Structures are given as structure tokens and as C-alpha cells.
Amino acid sequence: xxxIDLTAQDFESTVLDNEIVLVDFWASWCGPCRxxxxxxxxxxxxxxxxxxASINTEEEQQLSAAAQVTSIPTLMxxxxxxxxxxxxxxLPAPALAELITAVRDLxxxxxxxxxxxxxxxxxx
Numbered sequence: 001x002x003x004i005d006l007t008a009q010d011f012e013s014t015v016l017d018n019e020i021v022l023v024d025f026w027a028s029w030c031g032p033c034r035x036x037x038x039x040x041x042x043x044x045x046x047x048x049x050x051x052x053a054s055i056n057t058e059e060e061q062q063l064s065a066a067a068q069v070t071s072i073p074t075l076m077x078x079x080x081x082x083x084x085x086x087x088x089x090x091l092p093a094p095a096l097a098e099l100i101t102a103v104r105d106l107x108x109x110x111x112x113x114x115x116x117x118x119x120x121x122x123x124x
Contacts, residue, residue: 002041002044002045002052003024003040003041003044003052003053003054004051004052004053004054005053005054005055005056006023006053006054006055006060006063007055007059007060007063008060008062008063008066011023011055011063014051014053015078015081016081018051019050019079019080020049020050020051020077020078020079020103020104021050021051021052021053021077021078022040022043022050022051022052022053022075022076022077022078022100022103023053023054023055023075023076023077023078024036024037024040024052024053024054024055024073024074024075025054025055025057025064025067025069025072025073025074025075025076026054026055026056026057026072026073027056027057027058027072028056028058029058030072030073032072032073032089032090033072033073033090035090036073036090036091039090039091039092039093039096040052040054040096042093043093043096043097043100047100050100055067057069057072069088070088071088071089072088073088073089073090074086074087074088075087075091075096075099077099077103079103079106079108080108080109082108082112084103084106084108084111085099085102085103
């Protein structure tokens with residue numbers, strides 16, 4: 001599967017309706033974004049069972065602001081509708097492959113339960 005372009009209209013449904021979604025926030029003028037693009041595309045072809053999405057921050061400024069993207073590229077990974085990874089900066093191919101493996105292996109429900117237990121009582 002190749003990458004798909006996401007907009008504010010289809011972002012939420014894409015994240016919620018798919019098991020694992022990786023989202024690359026980028027802009028055409030961004031050098032590191034252009035360097036990361038072929039790595040991201042190659043990973044999408046190697047992992048056809050995952051959704052690889054891209055968001056052009058120039059065209060989707062409100063969505064980028066809502067996602068609190070302050071530098072690009074920013075990569076986010078969602079599993080079962082939950083944000084499980086967020087990092088600014090271009091990843092080399094081996095690091096992206098490790099991230100994909102980690103997201104696949106992550107037990108989202110267990111991680112959320114553990115996070116809820118760690119939350120102080122006054123935050124509930």
C-alpha cells in the first residue's frame with residue numbers, strides 16, 4: 001500500500017477505522033521531510049497491512065494545529081484509535097522499521113490500563 005493523503009475531513013475516521021495508522025506531517029519546503037518521504041514510502045510498500053498517511057501542513061494548517069505539530073516532519077502512530085507514538089524529526093529506515101515492530105507488538109489496552117493506574121487520584 002502506498003501512502004494516502006489525509007485531510008481534516010477524513011483524519012478521525014481513518015485513525016478510528018484502522019488497526020494501525022502512521023501519520024507523517026510534512027511540507028514541501030522542508031528538507032528533512034523530503035529526505036524522509038522515500039523512507040516512509042518504502043516502509044508503506046513493505047507493510048501493506050498498515051495505513052501510512054501523510055498530512056501536508058501547508059494545506060491542513062488547522063489539522064496540524066489541532067495535532068499540536070510545531071516542527072516537521074512529525075511522525076505519529078495510532079493503534080486502535082489511540083496515539084501511541086509521536087516524534088518530530090526524520091527517522092532513518094532502521095528506526096522506522098523498529099517503530100513499526102514496536103507498534104505492532106504493543107498491547108494498547110494493557111498500556112492504557114497501566115497509564116490509568118499511574119495517574120494521581122486528583123487528576124481523575
